[in-house]
Structures are given as C-alpha cells and as structure tokens.
Amino acid sequence: MSSQADLIVGLQWGDEGKGKIVDHMAQEYDYVCRFAGGHNAGHTIVVGDKKYALHVMPSGILNPNAKNIVGNGVVLSPKDFIKEMEQFEALEGRLFISDKAHLLLPYHALIDQARERLKGKKAIGTTGKGIGPAYGDKVARVGHRVGELLAPAKLTLKIMEFFETNRAIFEAMDIEFPIQEQLLDELSEFKKVLSPFIVDTTLLLWEVLDGGKRVLLEGAQGTMLDIDHGTYPYVTSSSTVSAGACIGLGINPKDIGKATGIAKAYCTRVGNGPFPSEDLGEQGELLRTKGHEFGTTTGRPRRCGWFDAVAMRHALRINGVDQIALMKLDVLDGFSEVKVCVAYHKDGKTFDYVPYDLEGVEPQYRSFAGWDRCEGIQNFDKLPQNAQDYIHALEEIVGAKINIISTSPQREDTILR
Numbered sequence: 001m002s003s004q005a006d007l008i009v010g011l012q013w014g015d016e017g018k019g020k021i022v023d024h025m026a027q028e029y030d031y032v033c034r035f036a037g038g039h040n041a042g043h044t045i046v047v048g049d050k051k052y053a054l055h056v057m058p059s060g061i062l063n064p065n066a067k068n069i070v071g072n073g074v075v076l077s078p079k080d081f082i083k084e085m086e087q088f089e090a091l092e093g094r095l096f097i098s099d100k101a102h103l104l105l106p107y108h109a110l111i112d113q114a115r116e117r118l119k120g121k122k123a124i125g126t127t128g129k130g131i132g133p134a135y136g137d138k139v140a141r142v143g144h145r146v147g148e149l150l151a152p153a154k155l156t157l158k159i160m161e162f163f164e165t166n167r168a169i170f171e172a173m174d175i176e177f178p179i180q181e182q183l184l185d186e187l188s189e190f191k192k193v194l195s196p197f198i199v200d201t202t203l204l205l206w207e208v209l210d211g212g213k214r215v216l217l218e219g220a221q222g223t224m225l226d227i228d229h230g231t232y233p234y235v236t237s238s239s240t241v242s243a244g245a246c247i248g249l250g251i252n253p254k255d256i257g258k259a260t261g262i263a264k265a266y267c268t269r270v271g272n273g274p275f276p277s278e279d280l281g282e283q284g285e286l287l288r289t290k291g292h293e294f295g296t297t298t299g300r301p302r303r304c305g306w307f308d309a310v311a312m313r314h315a316l317r318i319n320g321v322d323q324i325a326l327m328k329l330d331v332l333d334g335f336s337e338v339k340v341c342v343a344y345h346k347d348g349k350t351f352d353y354v355p356y357d358l359e360g361v362e363p364q365y366r367s368f369a370g371w372d373r374c375e376g377i378q379n380f381d382k383l384p385q386n387a388q389d390y391i392h393a394l395e396e397i398v399g400a401k402i403n404i405i406s407t408s409p410q411r412e413d414t415i416l417r
C-alpha cells in the first residue's frame with residue numbers, strides 16, 4: 001500500500017524552529033527529505049547537552065533509523081557539505097543526494113558577496129553563501145548538477161569554459177579564474193567522497209512511497225522568504241513553500257499528506273526588508289536576548305518583533321497547513337504584555353491580507369496579558385492560564401489549530417495536544 005509524505009514548512013521569515021520539530025518527529029519516519037535551499041539554512045537541534053547546527057543535512061540524521069534525502073531542489077556546496085558530513089558516522093546507506101541538485105561552487109559565493117557590496121544600502125542582507133547566483137545559474141540554464149561530479153575532467157572543462165564566456169563579468173567583480181589542475185583535483189576529491197551518496201532520489205522516493213514507508217519532507221527558510229510569495233526582492237532564491245516540496249523532490253501534490261507549519265510565538269527576521277511587526281525598542285531587544293536570536297549560519301543578530309497574524313494567514317493559505325507548531329513560547333515568559341499584529345494600516349486603508357507593497361505599513365496590535373513561566377512544561381493544562389488564553393486567541397485569529405507547542409530547545413519539552 002502506498003503512503004503520502006508529511007510536510008514541515010516555515011511560516012514566517014525562517015528560524016522558526018523547524019530543526020527541533022523535524023528531529024522530534026523523525027523518530028516516527030523512515031525517510032526525511034530536504035527539498036529547497038542550501039547552506040544558507042541553519043537548523044539547530046539540541047539533544048541533551050549536545051547541540052548540532054545543520055545546514056543542508058536533513059534533520060532526520062540524528063535518528064539512526066531514519067534515512068535522509070537531499071532533493072533536486074537543493075543547491076549543494078560540496079566543500080561545505082563534506083564538512084557537515086564529518087560530524088556523523090556511518091552515513092552510507094542512510095544518506096542520498098540527488099544527482100539533479102545543483103552545485104554551488106566557490107564563485108557563486110564570491111558573486112553573491114560582490115553583488116551585495118555593489119548594492120550598498122540596498123543590499124538584501126544575504127548570507128553571502130552564493131545561494132542567489134547558484135539558483136540564478138540553474139534558471140539561466142548555465143548551472144552544473146551534482147551528477148556531473150561523477151565525471152570531474154569533463155566538469156572542469158565546462159567550468160573553465162563558463163569562466164571564459166563570462167570573463168568580463170568575473171573581471172569586473174574582481175573574481176579570480178580557477179587554475180585548471182587545482183579545480184580538477186578539487187572536483188576529483190568531491191567525487192571520491194560524495195559518489196557513494198549520489199543517486200536518482202526521485203526514483204528512490206517514488207519507490208519508498210509506493211512501498212508505504214513513512215516520509216517527512218523538511219522545508220528550509222520560511223514562507224515570507226519565498227521567491228514568489230515572500231517580500232521580494234528581500235527573499236531567498238528558492239520556493240520555500242509547501243509546493244516547493246513537489247518540485248524539489250519530484251513528487252506530485254497528491255503525494256503530500258499532513259502539513260505542519262512551524263511558527264514562533266513571536267517573529268524574527270535576519271537581513272533586510274519589510275518586517276511590519278518589528279519592535280525596535282526594549283521589548284525587541286528583550287526578545288533577542290531571551291530567545292538567543294542570533295543567526296545559526298552567520299551569527300548576525302536577528303531582528304525581533306511580535307507575532308504577525310496577517311502574514312500568518314497568508315502563509316497558512318499558501319502552504320495548506322493542517323496544524324501549527326508554535327515554538328519558543330517560553331521566550332515570552334516574564335513579559336507583562338504580549339502583542340499580536342492583527343492588521344496593517346497604510347494610507348488610510350486597513351489590510352487584513354499581505355498587500356503587494358509592505359513598505360511603510362503600520363501594524364495594528366491586540367494586546368494580551370503576560371505570564372510568569374512556561375519553560376520546560378510538557379502538558380498543555382499545566383501552562384499558565386494567560387499562556388493558554390494566548391494560544392486559544394492565536395488559533396481564533398489565524399483560523400488554524402496549534403497542536404504542537406514548544407517550551408524549550410530540548411526534544412522532550414514539546415506539548416502535543
């Protein structure tokens with residue numbers, strides 16, 4: 001009997017706590033599959049006193065029984081991924097990388113950084129990892145795929161040729177040409193390490209689903225960073241929403257079962273771009289300190305603010321979410337007042353949806369009484385009454401069930417309702 005794959009997707013601007021939930025759920029799945037993004041993502045998983053920062057490796061890797069797929073929708077930097085692999089043992093047979101995933105090579109990062117420099121004040125605030133240029137090459141049909149690593153001599157020639165045809169651009173950006181022999185050595189080394197893992201993951205996944213195995217699809221980033229549905233151009237370069245799972249893995253919409261959207265009990269964003277419910281005052285600072293809101297990938301301080309119900313409704317509809325996992329509720333412990341942005345105002349108009357241009361919108365808040373402490377609580381009924389009321393109110397405002405609540409970084413501090 002065939003099965004459907006369940007899905008995890010970020011509902012805000014990334015860093016919602018996807019890693020913790022995928023790890024928590026991975027115990028119940030045979031396969032965990034990443035479908036988009038690259039090593040711009042940083043998924044933190046805490047098990048006991050050990051902390052793992054995963055970038056491209058699916059968060060199922062910490063469960064010895066789960067197999068892990070890096071899908072074709074991912075952009076893969078072999079050098080960085082090999083470093084990430086070194087944290088884990090015995091990966092053969094439980095890690096599979098799509099031959100159709102696109103390669104992210106060092107020049108992509110150099111182009112990313114050069115573009116950001118040239119943009120000056122208008123910079124996107126990317127992670128500088130080369131994500132935009134790698135996806136750009138894919139769409140412009142001048143990218144290289146992971147499968148090409150299996151023939152390093154041929155790939156070397158193609159990359160040298162690519163540099164030659166784009167000589168003017170590389171020179172203008174002050175990017176050095178690779179030395180052919182060195183490039184060949186490097187690509188040959190990548191082949192040596194990665195070739196046991198490179199397969200047609202689409203066929204594999206079809207087989208796995210047809211065989212009735214339990215599959216979890218792991219998104220990266222968040223809905224508001226989606227290339228089409230986020231705050232363009234202040235977005236990442238991939239389809240971060242649930243539909244991206246189909247494209248990024250080669251499955252169809254009917255293959256998808258239950259979708260869980262991950263959201264923080266407040267909001268954060270790294271990098272530039274509109275963020276209507278940002279709190280630039282003391283409260284925002286307090287959220288940052290209490291929530292340790294510093295990027296997993298770049299260490300940058302995250303901008304902090306209140307739960308944005310307008311952006312949330314947008315995200316819930318786009319992703320087809322069945323339930324929300326509300327993360328980091330404990331970070332709101334001790335606040336006397338907790339706010340939720342319920343509408344935007346601009347030019348005398350009220351918006352209960354995300355308008356085309358978010359620039360200059362003013363958030364309209366509803367206020368809730370705070371609570372003392374919910375850190376580490378594992379049972380809904382044991383949460384302080386005001387925290388329970390906050391959750392019930394959020395469910396009503398956004399029109400979705402909050403079935404999972406997280407009260408600390410630890411696996412077990414997770415309330416299932």
Ligand code: GDP
Nearest residue numbers: 015016017018019042043044328406407408409
């Ligand atoms: P991801 O990118 O969505 O996987 O999220 P990140 O790992 O970048 O950021 C989430 C951070 O919050 C990590 O440091 C987690 O360990 C931490 N975290 C997750 N859930 C909770 C929670 O319920 N409470 C607290 N205090 N921290 C949490």
Ligand code: IMO
Nearest residue numbers: 014015040041042125126127220221236270271
């Ligand atoms: P996870 O999976 C938060 C942001 C960057 C920048 C924009 C574009 O950990 O939630 P990019 O390097 O992708 O071209 O940068 O997207 N960004 C993220 N913000 N969490 C992430 O991933 C992010 N990945 C990219 O900060 O604003």
Ligand code: MG
Nearest residue numbers: 015042043296
């Ligand atoms: Mg993150």
